[in-house]
Amino acid sequence: MTSVETSNVPWEEIPALLNVFWRHRTIRHFLPDPVREEHLDMMLWAAQRAPTDASAQMYTIIRITNPDLRDRMATLAGNQQHIRDCAEYFVICLDVYRLRRLVEHRGGRFGMGNRLALIFGTLDAGLAAENLALAAEALGYGTCFIGGIQNAVDVIARELNLPPGVLPVCGLCVGVPDPEHIPPEPRPRLPRWAVVHENGYRDYTHEDLEACYEAMAPISRSRDWYRMLSRYFTDTGIMVQREPVMARAWEQQQLSPDERAAT
Amino acid sequence: MTSVETSNVPWEEIPALLNVFWRHRTIRHFLPDPVREEHLDMMLWAAQRAPTDASAQMYTIIRITNPDLRDRMATLAGNQQHIRDCAEYFVICLDVYRLRRLVEHRGGRFGMGNRLALIFGTLDAGLAAENLALAAEALGYGTCFIGGIQNAVDVIARELNLPPGVLPVCGLCVGVPDPEHIPPEPRPRLPRWAVVHENGYRDYTHEDLEACYEAMAPISRSRDWYRMLSRYFTDTGIMVQREPVMARAWEQQQLSPDERAAT
Numbered sequence: 001m002t003s004v005e006t007s008n009v010p011w012e013e014i015p016a017l018l019n020v021f022w023r024h025r026t027i028r029h030f031l032p033d034p035v036r037e038e039h040l041d042m043m044l045w046a047a048q049r050a051p052t053d054a055s056a057q058m059y060t061i062i063r064i065t066n067p068d069l070r071d072r073m074a075t076l077a078g079n080q081q082h083i084r085d086c087a088e089y090f091v092i093c094l095d096v097y098r099l100r101r102l103v104e105h106r107g108g109r110f111g112m113g114n115r116l117a118l119i120f121g122t123l124d125a126g127l128a129a130e131n132l133a134l135a136a137e138a139l140g141y142g143t144c145f146i147g148g149i150q151n152a153v154d155v156i157a158r159e160l161n162l163p164p165g166v167l168p169v170c171g172l173c174v175g176v177p178d179p180e181h182i183p184p185e186p187r188p189r190l191p192r193w194a195v196v197h198e199n200g201y202r203d204y205t206h207e208d209l210e211a212c213y214e215a216m217a218p219i220s221r222s223r224d225w226y227r228m229l230s231r232y233f234t235d236t237g238i239m240v241q242r243e244p245v246m247a248r249a250w251e252q253q254q255l256s257p258d259e260r261a262a263t
Numbered sequence: 264m265t266s267v268e269t270s271n272v273p274w275e276e277i278p279a280l281l282n283v284f285w286r287h288r289t290i291r292h293f294l295p296d297p298v299r300e301e302h303l304d305m306m307l308w309a310a311q312r313a314p315t316d317a318s319a320q321m322y323t324i325i326r327i328t329n330p331d332l333r334d335r336m337a338t339l340a341g342n343q344q345h346i347r348d349c350a351e352y353f354v355i356c357l358d359v360y361r362l363r364r365l366v367e368h369r370g371g372r373f374g375m376g377n378r379l380a381l382i383f384g385t386l387d388a389g390l391a392a393e394n395l396a397l398a399a400e401a402l403g404y405g406t407c408f409i410g411g412i413q414n415a416v417d418v419i420a421r422e423l424n425l426p427p428g429v430l431p432v433c434g435l436c437v438g439v440p441d442p443e444h445i446p447p448e449p450r451p452r453l454p455r456w457a458v459v460h461e462n463g464y465r466d467y468t469h470e471d472l473e474a475c476y477e478a479m480a481p482i483s484r485s486r487d488w489y490r491m492l493s494r495y496f497t498d499t500g501i502m503v504q505r506e507p508v509m510a511r512a513w514e515q516q517q518l519s520p521d522e523r524a525a526t
Contacts, residue, residue, distance in 0.1 A: 021312040048452045049284040053410040054495045061459045103496050105472040106489040111498035113506030126389025147316040161463040189311045196324045199332055200424040209368040226369040232317045233366050235374035243376030
């Protein structure tokens with residue numbers, strides 16, 4: 001085991017409770033074994049223990065157990081085989097629909113703009129998803145977050161029968177890792193000074209950006225992080241193609257910023 | 264210790280690694296003790312180990328150590344004294360600015376619509392924030408997420424010198440809990456069936472919504488969750504007041520959905 005690159009603390013001194021952060025790998029190859037029922041129970045319990053703004057729990061987890069639907073989800077996310085292979089697959093959504101129903105059930109007039117719904121809902125979904133993933137890893141399972149649902153988030157929302165105010169944020173695969181395919185090292189990260197600023201944002205120099213690329217080089221055999229970044233984040237990249245899909249999904253789910261809230 | 268309400272697993276059988284989820288309380292009263300330097304190091308390391316879409320690390324953590332700035336942050340978040348009292352206070356931001364700089368540094372044309380930036384950036388910020396908070400709790404500290412930064416997120420973004428493409432998502436207090444003020448019980452949560460759906464969204468009946476209110480009743484002495492919800496989520500509530508602030512902040516930080524990306 002190499003030392004903890006971004007930490008000054010010797011690995012041996014990090015409490016056992018933190019090992020799970022270090023052991024984290026993205027797992028894309030799973031054995032056919034199921035997740036034990038009591039483990040699934042613990043994972044979902046951990047997800048629900050996540051902090052949540054104003055105790056409002058503005059997220060929903062859709063567990064996909066139907067094999068045909070699982071196959072369809074894999075196809076829609078860019079044909080990702082691990083979505084078919086993993087023992088459990090979850091679509092984690094922001095959800096202000098339930099909150100609306102709860103407020104109206106007591107005779108209140110629901111009031112929340114869509115900008116706040118998008119930010120707080122995505123935050124709540126992320127907090128719950130990370131608890132779910134960490135609990136799974138603590139129990140010995142492997143996990144893989146799926147950003148590829150954004151390739152077809154509008155279609156996915158319809159196929160999961162999501163009401164207005166609910167939007168898929170990410171997918172999450174959980175299963176027993178195939179020991180033949182566990183990445184030996186965790187992925188590199190940016191230097192801490194590039195991510196953590198003190199008392200205000202400090203802009204990056206030419207040398208800073210070079211140092212960022214150097215730190216991230218181990219991410220691929222070519223040692224060229226830009227090759228990966230350019231696939232996603234240039235004007236011909238994947239993110240640009242996803243933007244109109246997201247625009248349609250926001251409109252379809254009545255989450256566009258200046259839309260009058262659905263009644 | 265009461266049993267785990269939302270779980271069928273006896274408390275004794277939950278592995279020690281998961282205890283941290285159960286021990287989680289929101290802490291708003293802190294002793295004046297600092298966070299030990301090696302613990303701060305571990306927390307920030309854990310934050311950086313969080314999963315991140317396309318390894319792009321679309322978040323930034325601003326650590327607020329300057330006492331005057333800390334005081335100002337407390338005032339802007341609705342005069343929350345625990346922001347002044349806690350040993351460490353972080354403002355966790357979505358950040359696509361660094362990514363743009365990295366792409367342009369290699370001569371690429373950055374391309375990412377603001378809808379994707381808002382969702383992926385908020386998700387990355389949430390995953391990192393939860394790792395930071397869980398590491399702090401594993402080390403024995405108390406934490407409190409701060410949604411109140413959304414009361415003045417536009418002003419906070421300016422005072423932290425955030426460039427275009429960076430937006431505060433939440434605050435996070437960390438410190439040694441005052442043992443006199445640790446909530447004895449974790450806060451209630453919705454029944455699992457209300458949050459976890461299988462293969463598609465199942466709408467809620469009148470009885471379902473009643474059961475949700477019943478499950479959440481222990482949240483306050485009045486046993487009336489609606490009183491809390493209505494403060495935030497009705498047409499005269501806090502969220503409605505925050506929406507124009509968020510609109511200004513998105514515009515100011517050049518993150519409005521249909522804005523041409525800054526160059």
